Amino acid sequence: MADFVVEARTDFSNDVSKQPVLEVRDLVVQFERADGVVHAVNGVDFAVRPGEWLGIIGESGSGKSVTLMSILGLLGEGGRVIRGNAWFNGVDLVQLSDRQLRTVRGKDIGVVFQNLAEGFNPYLPIGTQIAEVLVNHRLCTRRTAHRRVIEFMHELGIADAKARFHQYPHELSGGMRQRAMIASAIVSEPKVIFADEPTTALDSTVQMQVLALLTDICRKRGTAVVMVTHDLGVAAHTCDRIVVMYGGIVMEEAPIDEFLQFPTHPYTLGLRDASFDPEQPDRPLRPIPGVAPVLLEAPRGCPFAPRCHMATTVCRERLPALRQTRPDHRVACHHVQGENEHEPYPIP
Amino acid sequence: MSFAAISDWHQRASHGRKRRRRLAWRRFCRNGLPVIGLAYIALLFIVAIVGPFVTRQPTVNIFQANLSPSWAHPFGTGQYGQDLLTQIVRGLGGTLLIGVTGAAISVAIGLIVGIAAGVFGGIIDAVLMRFTDFAFSIPTLIIALFIVVVTGFSAWNVGLSIGLVTWAGCARMARGLALSVRNGTLMDSAILAGGSRWYIATRYVLPQIASNMIVFFVFQVASVLFQSTTLIALDPQYVPLTGGQLPPGSNLLLNLLNGGGGSYIGYRWLFWFPLGVYCSMVIALLWIGDGLQALLNPQQPLPRRWFATWPRLRTARGARG
Amino acid sequence: MPGKRYRIIRVIGLRIAVIPMLLCILIILGNALGYLNPAATSQSSAIPGLSAAKPAPFWHSVYTSLVAIGTLHWGTGPQITRELVLRSLEISSILTFGSLFVSAVVGIPCGIFAALKPRNPLWQAVSAFCVLLGQVPPADMAVILIFTFSLGWHLIPLSYGWGSVADAILPIMTVACFNIGYMVKYTESGMREVMQRSFIAAARARGAGTASVVAHHALRPALTGLLTFLGPQTPMTLFCTVIAEQAFAIPGIGTMLGIKVTTYGAPAFGSGTTLSITLFIFGLFIMVLNLLIDIAYLWLNPLAD
Numbered sequence: 001m002a003d004f005v006v007e008a009r010t011d012f013s014n015d016v017s018k019q020p021v022l023e024v025r026d027l028v029v030q031f032e033r034a035d036g037v038v039h040a041v042n043g044v045d046f047a048v049r050p051g052e053w054l055g056i057i058g059e060s061g062s063g064k065s066v067t068l069m070s071i072l073g074l075l076g077e078g079g080r081v082i083r084g085n086a087w088f089n090g091v092d093l094v095q096l097s098d099r100q101l102r103t104v105r106g107k108d109i110g111v112v113f114q115n116l117a118e119g120f121n122p123y124l125p126i127g128t129q130i131a132e133v134l135v136n137h138r139l140c141t142r143r144t145a146h147r148r149v150i151e152f153m154h155e156l157g158i159a160d161a162k163a164r165f166h167q168y169p170h171e172l173s174g175g176m177r178q179r180a181m182i183a184s185a186i187v188s189e190p191k192v193i194f195a196d197e198p199t200t201a202l203d204s205t206v207q208m209q210v211l212a213l214l215t216d217i218c219r220k221r222g223t224a225v226v227m228v229t230h231d232l233g234v235a236a237h238t239c240d241r242i243v244v245m246y247g248g249i250v251m252e253e254a255p256i257d258e259f260l261q262f263p264t265h266p267y268t269l270g271l272r273d274a275s276f277d278p279e280q281p282d283r284p285l286r287p288i289p290g291v292a293p294v295l296l297e298a299p300r301g302c303p304f305a306p307r308c309h310m311a312t313t314v315c316r317e318r319l320p321a322l323r324q325t326r327p328d329h330r331v332a333c334h335h336v337q338g339e340n341e342h343e344p345y346p347i348p
Numbered sequence: 349m350s351f352a353a354i355s356d357w358h359q360r361a362s363h364g365r366k367r368r369r370r371l372a373w374r375r376f377c378r379n380g381l382p383v384i385g386l387a388y389i390a391l392l393f394i395v396a397i398v399g400p401f402v403t404r405q406p407t408v409n410i411f412q413a414n415l416s417p418s419w420a421h422p423f424g425t426g427q428y429g430q431d432l433l434t435q436i437v438r439g440l441g442g443t444l445l446i447g448v449t450g451a452a453i454s455v456a457i458g459l460i461v462g463i464a465a466g467v468f469g470g471i472i473d474a475v476l477m478r479f480t481d482f483a484f485s486i487p488t489l490i491i492a493l494f495i496v497v498v499t500g501f502s503a504w505n506v507g508l509s510i511g512l513v514t515w516a517g518c519a520r521m522a523r524g525l526a527l528s529v530r531n532g533t534l535m536d537s538a539i540l541a542g543g544s545r546w547y548i549a550t551r552y553v554l555p556q557i558a559s560n561m562i563v564f565f566v567f568q569v570a571s572v573l574f575q576s577t578t579l580i581a582l583d584p585q586y587v588p589l590t591g592g593q594l595p596p597g598s599n600l601l602l603n604l605l606n607g608g609g610g611s612y613i614g615y616r617w618l619f620w621f622p623l624g625v626y627c628s629m630v631i632a633l634l635w636i637g638d639g640l641q642a643l644l645n646p647q648q649p650l651p652r653r654w655f656a657t658w659p660r661l662r663t664a665r666g667a668r669g
Numbered sequence: 670m671p672g673k674r675y676r677i678i679r680v681i682g683l684r685i686a687v688i689p690m691l692l693c694i695l696i697i698l699g700n701a702l703g704y705l706n707p708a709a710t711s712q713s714s715a716i717p718g719l720s721a722a723k724p725a726p727f728w729h730s731v732y733t734s735l736v737a738i739g740t741l742h743w744g745t746g747p748q749i750t751r752e753l754v755l756r757s758l759e760i761s762s763i764l765t766f767g768s769l770f771v772s773a774v775v776g777i778p779c780g781i782f783a784a785l786k787p788r789n790p791l792w793q794a795v796s797a798f799c800v801l802l803g804q805v806p807p808a809d810m811a812v813i814l815i816f817t818f819s820l821g822w823h824l825i826p827l828s829y830g831w832g833s834v835a836d837a838i839l840p841i842m843t844v845a846c847f848n849i850g851y852m853v854k855y856t857e858s859g860m861r862e863v864m865q866r867s868f869i870a871a872a873r874a875r876g877a878g879t880a881s882v883v884a885h886h887a888l889r890p891a892l893t894g895l896l897t898f899l900g901p902q903t904p905m906t907l908f909c910t911v912i913a914e915q916a917f918a919i920p921g922i923g924t925m926l927g928i929k930v931t932t933y934g935a936p937a938f939g940s941g942t943t944l945s946i947t948l949f950i951f952g953l954f955i956m957v958l959n960l961l962i963d964i965a966y967l968w969l970n971p972l973a974d
């Protein structure tokens with residue numbers, strides 16, 4: 001279904017020399033809500049290299065969107081970054097003031113939003129909102145912005161771009177709106193794009209079209225993409241590296257081939273068993289028991305422990321750290337052997 | 349241990365009604381102001397109920413007229429030497445009666461019209477909504493004034509007349525809510541199960557919109573009180589700046605409001621005390637309404653006021669946005 | 670966009686077409702209510718110069734009201750002439766629209782800042798004060814304003830009646846205080862609601878600053894929210910105007926119609942004709958105000974039908 005994607009994939013696992021464009025270290029985010037403090041993100045580490053596609057997968061509520069939004073300082077009311085760094089171009093985005101961050105948003109980091117119906121202001125024409133990036137960053141004047149946006153919409157396969165420019169969001173179909181959203185993220189040619197479930201709300205044909213478009217354009221410009229998705233299949237076909245999140249921490253991180261061949265973390269294994277595998281169509285799907293918790297307390301042990309079949313006392317006592325298990329493959333679990341460890345983790 | 353506790357919390361939150369109620373109460377208290385308002389209104393109700401039994405009708409004594417506040421007369425005395433505090437305490441009941449009857453009548457009419465329009469739909473909906481539009485564009489207070497003139501001046505009649513003309517907002521809101529319930533799946537299942545319209549309206553629609561209606565009721569009490577002050581200010585006895593007179597036999601706080609206006613020149617307590625009691629009452633009602641409204645959408649963070657009692661987190665980065 | 674403009678014109682046309690019908694209903698209603706009034710048969714009339722209605726057939730009294738309204742000649746006596754009616758209408762419109770304008774200019778920015786700066790004590794205090802202003806009864810507000818601005822600080826000369834610009838300031842402030850209250854309240858809550866929607870986060874992600882987000886993205890949705898609450902408030906605005914006219918002895922429409930309630934049993938609304946004229950005038954005012962609000966709503970909101 002997606003030959004173009006597989007061909008286009010570049011192999012970055014050998015190219016260690018490349019410095020990451022974006023490096024997130026030990027990010028902790030909390031929300032202050034009327035019924036308590038929600039510990040949405042509890043120490044996330046990942047890095048994105050130039051031109052790389054990083055996929056973040058995980059259950060609903062595992063803090064994927066919050067991680068991305070906190071990097072840009074776009075948390076809603078009550079959200080705080082407690083500690084952590086997000087290095088981008090040698091500056092720590094977490095430490096920047098809102099005014100300084102504004103020069104980064106849109107220009108250096110573009111965002112494709114998850115919520116289709118609410119992503120665009122219903123009170124303004126689509127084209128105005130796409131051109132806004134260019135105008136806000138003074139990349140060009142209003143008139144040239146108008147021309148460039150229309151050209152760009154053509155490139156994205158939006159038919160009749162001149163008329164579409166003046167239409168309101170509710171007059172466009174979902175696929176069109178998502179293309180426009182992609183246009184608004186890419187038109188300023190940023191270095192990194194955060195795509196928060198760019199295709200979840202679309203039907204599968206449109207989903208493939210939009211995805212192909214996104215890959216095409218980003219590969220052409222060498223843009224790095226951080227893509228949040230629920231769909232392991234989509235991730236497998238588009239991403240270079242996968243980060244699995246649960247309960248606000250990174251559970252496993254590996255290049256895609258490695259990830260597909262040797263998944264090791266119990267949560268990843270659970271996810272694999274719960275999703276459909278076209279190579280073994282007869283295998284029964286086994287969902288993970290239980291539901292993802294709302295984190296009203298800081299996790300002391302492994303967040304997955306209440307649902308994990310391998311859980312022991314140590315899991316409930318101590319937060320597992322990300323450890324190297326194979327070259328370029330990191331796992332946070334007490335019961336997965338590390339690279340140089342030949343005996344199981346000692347139980348105190 | 350902690351995560352077991354969390355999943356336990358999850359279960360309790362989704363299953364325990366008691367827990368939910370306690371959470372709601374906590375959320376209500378968190379903001380500070382609604383609780384103050386609630387306590388104040390409760391105090392006023394107690395005073396209004398107990399007051400007439402422990403005070404006597406203020407006596408007229410010309411030699412004690414217009415005394416400034418003192419220990420004997422904490423709020424001073426009025427034109428004819430009546431104790432102002434006693435007058436306010438005895439007038440409070442009628443004022444609260446106006447607010448509550450007016451709001452109750454308008455919410456009742458609005459609920460019936462709105463739910464009927466929402467549940468039945470079709471031609472009934474169209475007719476009732478045109479009727480509501482008409483009710484929106486009539487000069488309500490003139491009709492209310494007329495009803496008061498015809499039926500006679502009393503707290504009941506003022507409340508009744510205002511309630512009879514101000515139901516349009518409630519009807520429109522109830523219809524919107526009823527429609528949103530109707531478009532949900534619960535309602536479909538009720539219709540498929542063969543429930544009658546009456547059954548659906550009372551068992552499905554009413555409970556689901558009741559909370560919104562309670563909030564509306566609180567705001568409506570404040571609104572009815574305001575309208576009744578306007579109504580009573582149209583009294584011909586009220587002559588600005590030259591000293592209004594209390595109609596004999598009517599003991600409303602609202603009358604004191606307008607009657608005291610003329611006494612502003614020399615006897616300011618006659619102006620400020622009734623006005624202060626009235627305004628604090630209405631503001632307390634608005635605070636309660638705000639607090640209840642915050643309960644309705646728990647996902648939204650409460651509006652943070654500088655005087656609210658929020659625990660503040662020390663953070664690496666201040667709140668953005 | 671021609672489509673949008675066409676839709677607006679169609680909707681507004683429909684609204685305008687309904688107005689005369691509603692006004693006729695109001696006139697009939699006024700006459701019908703007049704028959705309920707025990708005072709209707711007495712000889713005194715609330716409007717000076719307008720003779721009290723004699724017991725007459727119902728449709729005749731409706732016809733009388735229609736003729737009176739149509740000719741703008743509301744009495745047989747010399748006091749109420751066509752010029753007086755037009756002039757008092759003009760005065761009342763100046764008061765009503767002036768106060769709406771003033772309160773919008775003051776109240777909307779206050780509401781916006783109070784919503785944007787939830788931790789700033791100054792703006793929170795301003796917003797709370799404005800809500801308090803809106804709850805003070807207009808009759809008392811008039812007294813407070815006179816004693817503060819005219820007699821206390823001597824900023825505005827105290828004069829009764831109508832003539833110079835200075836005469837209009839305090840009455841307009843009286844009515845504007847009521848309007849400011851709900852304008853601040855609804856602008857603030859609307860703004861706070863809009864700022865939490867995700868398209869605002871999307872606009873920020875495109876690099877828009879706070880000022881640009883508010884001006885380009887949040888203002889219009891917040892104002893449409895305000896407008897939906899504004900409609901039901903128009904009758905109260907009018908009655909505050911009437912009270913202000915009374916307090917400042919301004920010969921406006923309320924003074925001319927002699928709107929009053931009595932607690933001593935003396936009649937108000939001498940006859941059905943008077944009542945229906947009153948209903949007609951106030952209904953007209955309210956409908957025009959609501960029409961303007963509808964036009965503003967359609968103009969602001971591309972989703973409106």
Ligand SMILES: Nc1ncnc2c1ncn2[C@@H]1O[C@H](COP(=O)(O)OP(=O)(O)OP(=O)(O)O)[C@@H](O)[C@H]1O
Pocket residue numbers: 031032033038039040058059060061062063064065066067076077078079114293294295
């Ligand atoms: N504005 C907010 N206020 C309070 N809590 C929030 C807020 N936004 C997110 N959260 C909490 O943060 C946690 C993580 O949410 P997040 O949106 O990151 O999940 P997600 O992984 O993106 O899920 P999905 O796949 O459904 O998008 C959730 O438990 C949620 O309740």
Ligand code: SF4
Pocket residue numbers: 266267302303304305306308309310311312315320332333334335336
């Ligand atoms: S640390 Fe323990 S509980 Fe967590 S995933 Fe590994 S085995 Fe399961």
Ligand SMILES: [Mg+2]
Pocket residue numbers: 064065066114196
């Ligand atoms: Mg998400």
